Amino acid sequence: MKIFNWAYDIFKSLNFSDDVSSYLNLGVNIIILVVVSYILDFIFKKVFIIFLAIVAAKTKSSFDDFLVANKTAKYLAHLLPLLFIYKTVPVILKKFTYWEDFFEKGVKIYIIILSLWITRSIFNALKDYLKHKPRYSDKPIDSYIQVIMIVLWIFGITSFVLIMFDTTMKTLLTTFGAISALIFLIFKDTILGFVASISVSVNDMVRIGDWITMDKFGADGDVIEINLATVKVRNFDNTTTTIPTYSLISDSFKNWRGMLDSDGRRIKRHILIKANSVRFIQSEELESFKKIQHLTAYIEHRQADIDKYNTNNGIDKSVIVNGRNLTNLGLFRKYINQYIQSHPGINKDMHLMVRHLQPTEKGIPIEIYCFSKDKTWLNYEHIMADIFDHIIASMPYFDLEVFESISTPSKQSN
Numbered sequence: 001m002k003i004f005n006w007a008y009d010i011f012k013s014l015n016f017s018d019d020v021s022s023y024l025n026l027g028v029n030i031i032i033l034v035v036v037s038y039i040l041d042f043i044f045k046k047v048f049i050i051f052l053a054i055v056a057a058k059t060k061s062s063f064d065d066f067l068v069a070n071k072t073a074k075y076l077a078h079l080l081p082l083l084f085i086y087k088t089v090p091v092i093l094k095k096f097t098y099w100e101d102f103f104e105k106g107v108k109i110y111i112i113i114l115s116l117w118i119t120r121s122i123f124n125a126l127k128d129y130l131k132h133k134p135r136y137s138d139k140p141i142d143s144y145i146q147v148i149m150i151v152l153w154i155f156g157i158t159s160f161v162l163i164m165f166d167t168t169m170k171t172l173l174t175t176f177g178a179i180s181a182l183i184f185l186i187f188k189d190t191i192l193g194f195v196a197s198i199s200v201s202v203n204d205m206v207r208i209g210d211w212i213t214m215d216k217f218g219a220d221g222d223v224i225e226i227n228l229a230t231v232k233v234r235n236f237d238n239t240t241t242t243i244p245t246y247s248l249i250s251d252s253f254k255n256w257r258g259m260l261d262s263d264g265r266r267i268k269r270h271i272l273i274k275a276n277s278v279r280f281i282q283s284e285e286l287e288s289f290k291k292i293q294h295l296t297a298y299i300e301h302r303q304a305d306i307d308k309y310n311t312n313n314g315i316d317k318s319v320i321v322n323g324r325n326l327t328n329l330g331l332f333r334k335y336i337n338q339y340i341q342s343h344p345g346i347n348k349d350m351h352l353m354v355r356h357l358q359p360t361e362k363g364i365p366i367e368i369y370c371f372s373k374d375k376t377w378l379n380y381e382h383i384m385a386d387i388f389d390h391i392i393a394s395m396p397y398f399d400l401e402v403f404e405s406i407s408t409p410s411k412q413s414n
Helices: 006-013 018-058 063-069 072-077 079-092 097-131 141-165 169-178 180-186 188-202 257-261 283-290 296-312 328-342 377-398
Strands: 211-214 219-226 230-235 240-244 265-273 353-356 364-372
Touching: 018 063, 018 072, 018 079, 063 072, 063 097, 072 079, 072 097, 079 097, 097 141, 141 188, 141 219, 180 188, 188 240, 219 240, 265 377, 283 296, 296 328, 328 353, 328 364, 328 377, 364 377
Parallel strands: none
Antiparallel strands: 211 219, 219 230, 230 240, 265 364, 353 364
């Protein structure tokens, strides 16, 4: 076009040779092209940003706000100057076939990169938008977006190679197959993370907000981020632990979500009783134990059954060990059971029992197994402490002692 040859005519009139005039004309055209493209980019960038900001301010949806925050308008504004360059360069380089091919490849590659960048900003906006939705707040949105972007980057890199080297897809796949082992070795962690992230998402193993415990990495807290490479856990001491995503499928970890979704949080703790403090209850002691409200009905019913059995079988009760008898430990277990049944912090619809475990060299373990209604950690600890405070304080009334490695005699004041 004649408009692009005005500089050529000027240089020719100054007695420059044809070749020199052509190259100088090319240089001038390229400078003008760059300046015009920069001006167009500046103008359209301002227009797009202002337009999107106005739209975002007038709409109720927050998605366009995130588009503004992720600079989507800025990247979109680059498209029009790029289109101008793409249409103008072939005309400017009409006499320079080699450079025309080179610049055409460069523009196509830049279009690919810019398209990926625009797509990335849109998906980042979508990610931020979904994270603010309660329905998706516990989903690994980062992983989903990263998987999509990896697929798009693979297509982009493939297109880049095809354009840059003028090759075919068949040749590219053959080359890739030959170096696949090397690629796997270099990107081993990324590939493992990719597979693990898909597995974690599909199997719903971990969600944002889940409380997980992983002793291998010292993690004990809430999951705050899940992506292809890592899972971030904010521990209860406010430190952050980073766990490789593939470790979630290769190693063992504990997810407390099931407990939090259930109707109660388990209390499973035992107290050790000195074996030599266990004894039979004398008949004259029963009236004293009947004054304990949780045991009144039980003692009357149980003692009646025991007396009937001993009478029917002609048991000689002059020796207390003969026949059936109540023990202080048995009464204590029943008392604990009744006390827990009446405790307002315990869920009565879930398993509840007081277990007499196998005696050890440290005494007889009496285990309390039940579920608190409140699953919040702090309140759960208060409920459990309240129960065991009462249990320990009640033991002297049953003439029982807690096992201690170094025990000193103490007097119980009534």
